[in-house]
Structure formats: structure tokens, C-alpha cells
Amino acid sequence: MKAIQVGLLGIGTVGSGTFAVLQRNQEEIRRRAGRGIEITMVADLDTARAKALVGEHVQVVGDARAVIANPDIEVVIELIGGYGIARTLVLEAIAAGKHVVTANKALLAVHGTEIFQAAADKGVMVAFEAAVAGGIPIIKALREGLTANRIQWIAGIINGTTNFILSEMRDKGLDFDAALKDAQRLGYAEADPTFDIEGVDAAHKATLMSAIAFGIPVQFDKAHVEGITQLAATDIKYAEQLGYRIKLLGFTKRREGNELTSSPAVRGVELRVHPTLVPAKRLIANVEGAMNAVVVNGDAVGTTLYYGKGAGAEPTASAVIADLVDVARLATSDPQHRVPHLAFQPGAMRDVSVLPMDEIVTSYYLRLTVADEAGVLARVATILADAGISVDALLQREADEVGGEGSTQTDLIILTHEAREGAMNGALTQLQALPTVLAPIVRIRKEELN
Amino acid sequence: MKAIQVGLLGIGTVGSGTFAVLQRNQEEIRRRAGRGIEITMVADLDTARAKALVGEHVQVVGDARAVIANPDIEVVIELIGGYGIARTLVLEAIAAGKHVVTANKALLAVHGTEIFQAAADKGVMVAFEAAVAGGIPIIKALREGLTANRIQWIAGIINGTTNFILSEMRDKGLDFDAALKDAQRLGYAEADPTFDIEGVDAAHKATLMSAIAFGIPVQFDKAHVEGITQLAATDIKYAEQLGYRIKLLGFTKRREGNELTSSPAVRGVELRVHPTLVPAKRLIANVEGAMNAVVVNGDAVGTTLYYGKGAGAEPTASAVIADLVDVARLATSDPQHRVPHLAFQPGAMRDVSVLPMDEIVTSYYLRLTVADEAGVLARVATILADAGISVDALLQREADEVGGEGSTQTDLIILTHEAREGAMNGALTQLQALPTVLAPIVRIRKEELN
Numbered sequence: 001m002k003a004i005q006v007g008l009l010g011i012g013t014v015g016s017g018t019f020a021v022l023q024r025n026q027e028e029i030r031r032r033a034g035r036g037i038e039i040t041m042v043a044d045l046d047t048a049r050a051k052a053l054v055g056e057h058v059q060v061v062g063d064a065r066a067v068i069a070n071p072d073i074e075v076v077i078e079l080i081g082g083y084g085i086a087r088t089l090v091l092e093a094i095a096a097g098k099h100v101v102t103a104n105k106a107l108l109a110v111h112g113t114e115i116f117q118a119a120a121d122k123g124v125m126v127a128f129e130a131a132v133a134g135g136i137p138i139i140k141a142l143r144e145g146l147t148a149n150r151i152q153w154i155a156g157i158i159n160g161t162t163n164f165i166l167s168e169m170r171d172k173g174l175d176f177d178a179a180l181k182d183a184q185r186l187g188y189a190e191a192d193p194t195f196d197i198e199g200v201d202a203a204h205k206a207t208l209m210s211a212i213a214f215g216i217p218v219q220f221d222k223a224h225v226e227g228i229t230q231l232a233a234t235d236i237k238y239a240e241q242l243g244y245r246i247k248l249l250g251f252t253k254r255r256e257g258n259e260l261t262s263s264p265a266v267r268g269v270e271l272r273v274h275p276t277l278v279p280a281k282r283l284i285a286n287v288e289g290a291m292n293a294v295v296v297n298g299d300a301v302g303t304t305l306y307y308g309k310g311a312g313a314e315p316t317a318s319a320v321i322a323d324l325v326d327v328a329r330l331a332t333s334d335p336q337h338r339v340p341h342l343a344f345q346p347g348a349m350r351d352v353s354v355l356p357m358d359e360i361v362t363s364y365y366l367r368l369t370v371a372d373e374a375g376v377l378a379r380v381a382t383i384l385a386d387a388g389i390s391v392d393a394l395l396q397r398e399a400d401e402v403g404g405e406g407s408t409q410t411d412l413i414i415l416t417h418e419a420r421e422g423a424m425n426g427a428l429t430q431l432q433a434l435p436t437v438l439a440p441i442v443r444i445r446k447e448e449l450n
Numbered sequence: 451m452k453a454i455q456v457g458l459l460g461i462g463t464v465g466s467g468t469f470a471v472l473q474r475n476q477e478e479i480r481r482r483a484g485r486g487i488e489i490t491m492v493a494d495l496d497t498a499r500a501k502a503l504v505g506e507h508v509q510v511v512g513d514a515r516a517v518i519a520n521p522d523i524e525v526v527i528e529l530i531g532g533y534g535i536a537r538t539l540v541l542e543a544i545a546a547g548k549h550v551v552t553a554n555k556a557l558l559a560v561h562g563t564e565i566f567q568a569a570a571d572k573g574v575m576v577a578f579e580a581a582v583a584g585g586i587p588i589i590k591a592l593r594e595g596l597t598a599n600r601i602q603w604i605a606g607i608i609n610g611t612t613n614f615i616l617s618e619m620r621d622k623g624l625d626f627d628a629a630l631k632d633a634q635r636l637g638y639a640e641a642d643p644t645f646d647i648e649g650v651d652a653a654h655k656a657t658l659m660s661a662i663a664f665g666i667p668v669q670f671d672k673a674h675v676e677g678i679t680q681l682a683a684t685d686i687k688y689a690e691q692l693g694y695r696i697k698l699l700g701f702t703k704r705r706e707g708n709e710l711t712s713s714p715a716v717r718g719v720e721l722r723v724h725p726t727l728v729p730a731k732r733l734i735a736n737v738e739g740a741m742n743a744v745v746v747n748g749d750a751v752g753t754t755l756y757y758g759k760g761a762g763a764e765p766t767a768s769a770v771i772a773d774l775v776d777v778a779r780l781a782t783s784d785p786q787h788r789v790p791h792l793a794f795q796p797g798a799m800r801d802v803s804v805l806p807m808d809e810i811v812t813s814y815y816l817r818l819t820v821a822d823e824a825g826v827l828a829r830v831a832t833i834l835a836d837a838g839i840s841v842d843a844l845l846q847r848e849a850d851e852v853g854g855e856g857s858t859q860t861d862l863i864i865l866t867h868e869a870r871e872g873a874m875n876g877a878l879t880q881l882q883a884l885p886t887v888l889a890p891i892v893r894i895r896k897e898e899l900n
Contacts, residue, residue, distance in 0.1 A: 001786075017750075021598055021750045022598075024600075025599065025600050028665075029597060032793055032798075033597065034790070034795045129595075135752065135754065137590075137591050137595025137596065140587075141590070141595075144587070144772065144775070144776065145587025145591075145772055146587065146768065147479060147771065147772050147775040148472075148475060148768045148770075148771030148775070149478075150474075150475055150478055215478075215482075283733055283737070283757060286736060298768065299474075299475070300467075300764040300765065300767055300768040300771075301585035301758060301764070301765050301768035302759045302764075302765055303758065303759075304756070304757060304758035304759075305755070305758065306756055306757075307733060307754060307755040307756075307757070308753065308754035308755065309752045309753075309754075314749075314751070314752075315750065315752055317598065317750055318598040318599055318748065318750040319598075319751075320598075321597065321598030322594065322595055322598055325594070325597040325598070329787050329789070333783050333784075333787045334783075336484060337779050337780055337782070339779070340484075344481045344482055345481060345484045348480075348481035348482075348484075
């Protein structure tokens with residue numbers, strides 16, 4: 001069978017990794033796919049650099065539309081990134097009847113509904129294994145490996161930059177700013193790290209996993225997005241003493257109505273990214289540095305975990321090429337035999353909403369800076385009890401330990417059982433108003449993940 | 451599209467789990483697969499029990515051949531197990547043009563070549579996700595998720611019984627026999643646990659992963675198989691002190707010639723199951739109880755890990771049903787679009803041999819019971835050095851600690867760097883012959899897995 005011809009849009013880090021791995025392992029890949037896979041055309045603004053990377057046998061152009069217009073190209077790899085020109089080019093490639101492989105989580109999390117619909121109308125594939133957790137084949141696991149299951153929840157360390165920073169904070173007792181500087185110096189964080197440290201990148205990926213897991217449209221605009229910039233070394237230390245690690249998790253969960261919700265009829269999907277306490281004994285709590293891991297809980301399979309490199313040229317190329325092999329295998333088959341873009345057949349998607357944060361149910365870590373005097377704990381406990389929130393564990397530091405000898409304030413650390421976030425918000429307002437609570441209360445969500 | 455009709459051969463634990471999950475999640479599964487999947491016929495020797503399990507709408511027969519002969523049945527699930535009648539029935543189902551889904555690792559590890567050839571000739575699929583690591587979609591990850599990679603090695607905890615026993619030995623300081631009794635009492639080990647504790651079950655699974663990873667025929671007869679029955683609590687304790695855990699690993703590795711081998715031309719595949727020291731900081735070292743995990747190293751993706759339940763009714767059913775969905779999607783497609791049984795196209799398999807154990811390269815843990823006298827260490831070190839084996843770490847116990855006050859013997863624990871097993875065997879013969887070595891030397895292999 002003739003080799004399938006592929007056009008590459010954007011030859012940066014991942015693009016050149018993809019080109020290199022396809023070359024190096026071409027024989028192995030052909031033995032698996034049953035046909036060759038060749039990048040025969042590359043578009044990049046920097047044509048000189050692109051030519052130097054791919055050599056003289058590959059056509060290099062400055063205009064991506066020349067790739068899309070080439071009738072010999074069957075598959076277009078989009079590695080430009082962002083929502084702008086990438087969206088236009090992906091839609092044009094689909095309109096031209098090309099299959100698309102992309103690593104662009106931002107694009108799909110925001111414009112996925114439009115793009116997948118266009119692809120379905122045209123009968124082409126849009127493959128995006130590289131968009132979530134780099135080289136880990138998590139999209140394949142969710143869409144194909146766990147099809148027997150009602151997925152219950154997914155929790156992922158899906159941003160390497162923030163996991164690296166959190167590992168540094170814990171290992172070296174650093175505060176966020178110092179750890180970020182380390183990460184930038186070592187190349188784990190970009191000069192403008194906003195998308196990573198504010199949780200936006202993780203939320204894009206969580207949005208995609210949520211859609212695939214539950215058969216719902218992508219709803220990035222409804223995701224709760226909270227980064228790690230406010231996290232203090234103190235809380236990492238207290239969490240450790242209580243048997244927990246703090247990780248930035250992308251979390252999504254199916255909710256079917258629950259006695260804790262304001263109304264028993266509340267059904268929907270939780271979709272949230274925030275720092276999270278995780279029991280130290282869980283495997284995912286021990287994922288360190290820039291590594292990624294995703295935990296998936298299904299009703300039949302139970303808890304499964306997928307671990308690997310979430311970024312970098314060759315790990316991401318590994319996912320891009322796996323998609324190319326899938327596309328090469330199925331390019332000539334009729335579309336109904338293919339795996340649906342979002343795991344469920346387009347006609348069988350459900351319009352389930354993402355729940356507002358007041359309706360989510362989780363447990364909490366609270367740190368209160370309180371006056372070191374009698375009765376404080378009783379007042380705090382009463383407010384929580386009145387809100388229907390029960391305390392799971394409590395850590396009270398001696399005032400001297402916290403503020404030095406003669407200090408009149410101390411830290412009160414509380415772990416709660418599960419509660420509705422709306423109830424917790426109400427209780428926090430009351431707690432914050434107590435005259436004996438001397439500083440803004442720190443609240444970090446906690447998931448047991450068992 | 452009409453529901454695909456499935457016949458089930460053998461409705462034991464996994465069979466009834468498969469039936470139950472297919473019923474419970476039928477709507478979810480249909481939304482993914484694009485068509486219903488129904489078990490409409492069941493064969494089991496105990497027809498009364500089978501009827502009670504599946505209800506009156508499913509036809510129950512005592513003769514598996516009646517299922518194979520039914521023209522409405524497109525897929526046969528084989529859950530009988532073993533090499534005997536299961537082999538005959540699988541071949542007959544293939545001959546009748548049925549697709550086959552099986553959890554039978556023993557059958558495929560031993561007769562895979564014959565079975566896959568028959569399936570290829572007939573243009574049907576034989577799917578076996580459930581044969582390795584239960585609910586973990588590891589076959590899919592290897593065959594489809596990592597197609598870009600030259601797989602370098604795979605290491606797996608792929609037998610839950612032995613991992614449970616090893617966890618008990620470590621947690622409670624038990625010796626093997628006591629831990630086995632615990633496992634049997636708690637239902638983690640069978641009355642006759644031979645296949646598990648002797649490593650045979652793990653070797654079946656490692657054989658299948660090896661074939662898929664390297665594009666070679668199944669070669670179970672060439673696998674080195676060593677169980678955990680000889681393992682002592684002492685060695686688990688010493689390993690721990692040196693920063694290692696002992697796990698029963700199924701291990702397979704590509705070898706391209708290496709300066710450590712007797713001949714630089716040695717190429718082949720290592721395929722071995724044995725107790726193995728693994729650094730305690732690796733995630734896989736922290737996989738406890740009956741859980742399974744597989745680490746896969748590919749040249750592009752680096753190290754990835756897949757974790758979950760390796761056995762049990764519903765986790766295994768999860769894998770069986772994932773295969774059913776794949777088969778349902780591709781049943782009407784032409785065979786060349788399907789994923790090859792062993793990941794590589796049948797015409798592109800390589801006849802690479804499994805290396806004899808003398809040619810493998812690994813590092814070692816040695817425990818020598820030696821006379822507590824001057825010069826012993828020097829003699830031991832000289833023998834190892836003369837064999838070209840270098841010492842990485844050494845732990846010598848005070849004689850009093852080991853044998854009680856006034857003892858004249860002590861334990862000498864050595865960790866070596868990588869060496870050829872043939873060289874190690876030669877050195878061990880010499881070491882054992884030393885008059886100051888007072889008991890059989892314990893040798894456990896060690897893998898860094900980084």
C-alpha cells in the first residue's frame with residue numbers, strides 16, 4: 001500500500017520531534033501500520049530554519065494554505081497552537097477533506113464542538129492524543145480501553161510545570177515565587193508562565209477528558225479554574241503532617257444527586273482545576289517533577305492510573321504519531337467504523353451541564369490563624385456543625401511553635417468530611433467574621449481518590 | 451445498526467461479570483459503540499447455574515459447539531481457560547468465521563502462533579485485552595498507543611496473587627509459607643496456587659507483551675520462569691535497607707549487542723520472570739496488594755506506567771467488553787484496516803530469538819553467609835573482580851546482630867553493577883566453593899527501571 005502523505009503545520013519543538021521520530025522509526029512504524037507514513041510538506045513562517053531541519057526531500061513553504069491545497073496530502077498535523085489562525089486552518093483542512101492530527105488542547109477545549117461537527121459532516125478524523133498528557137495514551141484509554149465502564153471520575157496531574165513547582169516547594173520548603181524562578185531557570189516554566197500556573201492549561205485538558213468520559217460537549221467556559229500562585233509552603237508542610245500531598249489536579253466527576261446537595265435532583269458534572277490535598281499513600285501523590293499522571297475510576301474496572309511524560313518533543317511526538325498510525329489504518333474505511341471523536345457517537349451525546357461550584361461536593365483543608373485563647377475552637381466547631389460540616393481531623397499548633405515565644409496567635413488546621421461547597425462558603429464567611437480569626441482563612445479542597 | 455450477537459463459552463467468575471456489566475451499562479456501551487452488544491447464547495457445563503445467572507431471554511446450552519454453529523452469533527467469548535478444549539473451540543470458532551474474544555493467556559502464550567495464523571487466514575479478529583493485567587488496557591497501549599516507539603523494555607507486576615504475598619511478607623515480616631496461607635484464607639490465592647507462585651501465569655502474560663512489543667512470535671517455551679517460593683523475609687528486609695523492594699516482575703527487553711555480552715554480535719530478546727529488586731522510589735515499587743502495574747519504556751515516549759486491578763470479575767469484564775466494542779466497530783470493515791493481532795503486520799514479524807539466560811545482562815543482589823573472620827571480604831571481592839563484575843554497594847552485618855552474641859558467622863550483602871549472567875554464574879560457583887562461605891548463596895536479580 002502506498003505511503004500516506006502528511007503535511008505539517010508548524011515545525012517547532014513538537015514538530016521537529018515528530019519529524020525526527022517518524023524518520024528514525026520509519027521501518028518499525030511501517031511494520032505496524034501496514035503502510036508508510038511520510039511528512040512530505042512542511043509549512044512554517046521560518047522557512048530557512050524549517051528547511052535546515054527537514055532536508056531537501058521535503059517541500060517547505062511559508063504559507064500553510066499551500067499544504068491544505070495540496071491534493072496529495074491526506075493528513076494535516078496542526079502544531080501551531082492557540083485559538084486564532086490554528087482554528088481557521090484546522091477548519092479549512094477539514095473542509096478540504098483532510099484528516100487532522102493536533103496537539104492543540106486550547107483550540108479543542110474552546111472550539112471543539114464546532115470542529116468535531118465539521119469533521120463529522122465531512123467524514124474526516126480529528127485526532128488529538130497529544131493534546132492531553134503528552135505521551136501518555138490517555139485519550140485512547142478513555143475512548144477505547146474503558147468503553148465497558150460508566151466512568152465515575154477522573155483526576156489528573158496534567159500540567160508538568162506546576163507539578164515541578166509543587167515538587168520543588170515541598171522538597172526545598174520554598175514558597176511559590178522562589179520555586180517558579182527555579183522552574184524558569186531550569187526550563188520547566190516559560191518566561192510568561194500564566195497559562196500553566198493559573199491552571200488554564202490543565203483546565204483545557206480536563207475539559208477534553210470530561211467530554212470524552214461522560215459523552216457531553218466541551219464546556220471549558222464552565223470549568224472552575226484555580227492555579228497554584230496563592231499556595232504557601234506552610235500549607236504544604238501541614239498537609240504533609242496530616243498524611244497528604246498537595247497537587248494541582250484537573251478533576252471531573254459525574255454527580256447523580258446526593259444527600260449533600262441543596263436539592264436531591266442536582267445532577268451534572270463537576271469540572272474543576274485547583275490545588276488539592278491527596279493522600280500521600282496514593283500513587284498519584286508520588287508523581288514528582290514534570291511528570292504527568294491521570295487516575296480514572298470506572299464502575300467495572302475500579303481505579304486505574306496512567307503515568308508518563310506530559311510534555312517535551314519526543315513524548316508528544318509519540319502521541320502525534322500514534323494518531324497518524326490510527327488515521328493511516330482507518331483513512332480508507334467508512335467513517336462509522338471509526339472511534340467517535342468524543343468517545344460517544346455524535347447522535348448519542350448528552351447535554352449534561354457542568355455544575356456551578358456551589359453545588360460541588362468535596363472535603364476541605366482549612367487553616368485558620370486564630371487568637372490563642374480559650375473558646376476559639378468551640379466557636380469554630382459550632383459554626384461548622386451548624387452548616388452541617390463535620391470535622392475529620394484537627395491539628396492545633398502551640399502558639400510558641402507558630403509565632404515564636406510569647407506569641408498570642410496560633411494555627412488551627414481542620415480537615416473536614418465531604419460537604420457541599422455552598423455550605424462551606426457560608427461557614428467560611430461566618431468564620432472569617434469572628435474577631436478571634438486574625439487573618440484570611442486558607443481553604444484547599446481535598447480528594448481521597450480511592 | 452442491528453445489535454451484534456455474542457456467544458459466551460463458560461460463565462464462571464469473569465463470564466458472569468461480563469454478562470452483568472454488559473447488562474448494567476448497555477446504554478452507555480451502545481452510545482459508544484454505535485450498536486448494541488448482546489450476549490444471546492451461553493454454553494456452560496452447569497446449565498442450571500448458567501440459566502439462573504442469565505435469565506430466560508438468553509439461550510443456555512451445555513455444548514459449546516451449539517454456540518459456534520449458530521449463524522446469528524458473530525463473536526464468541528472464550529472464558530473456559532487452559533490449553534485443552536479451549537484451544538479446540540477457539541480454532542473451531544475461527545474456522546466458522548466468528549471473531550473471538552478471550553482472556554486465556556495460557557492458550558495464547560503457548561498456541562498463539564497457530565491461533566493468530568488461523569484468524570488471519572479466515573479474516574477474523576482474536577482479541578485478548580483481558581489476557582494481560584485484567585482491566586488495565588495495556589494491550590491497547592502497546593499495540594496502538596505507543597506505535598511511534600521502538601519499545602526498549604517492559605516490566606510488569608502482572609500476577610496479583612504473588613504481589614499480594616510479597617506485600618504481606620514485607621508488611622508483616624512473614625516468610626513465604628505463612629504469607630501464602632494468609633493469601634489463601636483471604637481468597638487471593640487458589641487452593642492449588644502453583645501457576646501463580648511459580649511464575650507461570652506471569653510468564654504467559656510477559657510472553658504476550660514481548661511478542662507485541664518487539665514484533666516476534668510468542669515464545670513461552672523459551673521464557674525463564676522463576677517464582678517466589680524460595681524468597682526469604684530476610685532478603686526483603688535487607689533489600690529495604692538498601693532502598694529496594696522485591697517484586698515478581700515479568701520482564702522483557704530488546705538487546706542489540708552490548709560490550710558485556712560474550713560476543714558483540716549477541717542480539718535478541720530477554721524474556722524472564724523472577725523476583726526482582728526495584729528501587730523503592732519507583733512508582734511500580736509502591737504497587738501493593740493484588741494490584742497490577744506495567745512499565746513500558748519506548749525510545750520516544752520514555753517511561754510510562756499503567757496501573758489497575760489485574761483480576762476479578764468486573765475488572766476483567768471491563769477488558770473483555772472493550773474488546774467486544776472494538777470488534778463490533780470493525781466487524782464489517784475489511785481486515786487490513788484492523789490492528790494486527792501482535793501489533794505488527796503478519797508479514798512484518800521478525801524471527802528474533804529469546805536469549806538464553808547466560809546471555810542476559812542485569813545487576814544482582816547477593817547474600818552470602820560467611821565466617822566472621824579477616825580476609826573473607828577480600829576473597830569475595832577478588833573473585834567478582836576477576837569475573838569482571840563490579841560492586842555497587844555492600845552491607846556487612848555485625849556477627850552479633852545476625853547470629854546472636856558470640857556468633858561466628860555473618861551476612862555479607864552485595865549489590866553489583868550490570869553483568870552478564872553467565873559471568874555471574876561462574877563467579878557464584880567459585881564463591882560457593884570458598885570454605886568461608888557457610889550456606890547456599892542467595893542471588894536475586896535487580897533492575898533499576900529508569
